[in-house]
Amino acid sequence: MALRYAVLGLLSKENKSGYDLAQTFAARVGHFWNAHHTQIYRELSKLETEGLVRHQVVEQQERPDKKIYELTEPGRTALYEWLFESPKPPKMKNEALLKVSLFHLIPPEHAMSFFRKSRDDHRTILGYMQALREEEFGDTPTREQVGEYLTLDFGIRFMRAWIDWCEDAERVMARFQTETAEEDH
Amino acid sequence: MALRYAVLGLLSKENKSGYDLAQTFAARVGHFWNAHHTQIYRELSKLETEGLVRHQVVEQQERPDKKIYELTEPGRTALYEWLFESPKPPKMKNEALLKVSLFHLIPPEHAMSFFRKSRDDHRTILGYMQALREEEFGDTPTREQVGEYLTLDFGIRFMRAWIDWCEDAERVMARFQTETAEEDH
DNA sequence: TCGGTCATGTAATGGGTTACATGATTGA
């Protein structure tokens, strides 16, 4: 029941096609919400039959036509009412942590390279996020920008926490390396 | 395709009933994985027909009987093989952040009390997690404990990052309070 | 020529949630 509000929320900022929405989910919202394009198309037609959004077709040359969606007044009202309800508890599915919880079963060296790789991957993402923040908000956000500024700020903190954790976890695993490995240099 | 490994993983540590598994998900694994009891019962019977787990009935007086599940050898092998595959990207559904991304639409005072409440809630959870860590691992984990130690450590870092973010977010929103509110004392 | 981007979607399947059902015990 909440994907609809994610869609309405993005449309409240800018009119978009289903394709655009999918891109936005992947690029800007992915660290706290995700949605597949097939889901988005289905949700958009449902929202349209309920009268919460409407679309107009934009014809393009040398490109497929687009359906640009916008909020209707009932859509804006529904979004606004939902905003004041208290949020449901977050749901996380993190396979990496599921595996880490069983790391007593694998060789410490394998665990250590797992953490190094994960740290590097998250450093790359952190770099993108920091660049995006500079580019979009500069030093301080305006009133209109504050929501997106705060969620991006959380994303950056999350990435930093993950990276720090990876570094410490590698050190913890190093304590369990075999003597042969310690003698290795 | 991954709930099965969550179940196998928990069973690899201790034989449990479906009910016990549900409790464990809620209490210890909830910050990186969640599963409803109806799902767990379905998955357990699927795993049993595939021969990855088996159960025995434990009769109790003044309580309903239990089915205690344990891994079979093929189950242990399947779990071990999965452990060495690289993890799929995490999936998050965080309604709170979805709402925060639209906080330019609500009165700053409302946003500020949202962040204060969220900070307090997460401080309580952090307290539980820190107590659990002391109780179970003391200063340093043993080789057998290291997986659970590391995931709990991540949970604690996540809670701290959330709490710090709430505090800063409240300050950011304070800048947008109306003059009337500032004159208020 | 092969894969990627743009743009839409349908159909089938798989995973997750809600409602319901049972029944004894224990504490408010």
Next chain:
DNA sequence: TCAATCATGTAACCCATTACATGACCGA
């Protein structure tokens, strides 16, 4: 007496993922 805990599950529904389909353009 009412709600909660212990313990199991089924059925119906809703949400999410994967596979498939179309078709033109662009760069390697």
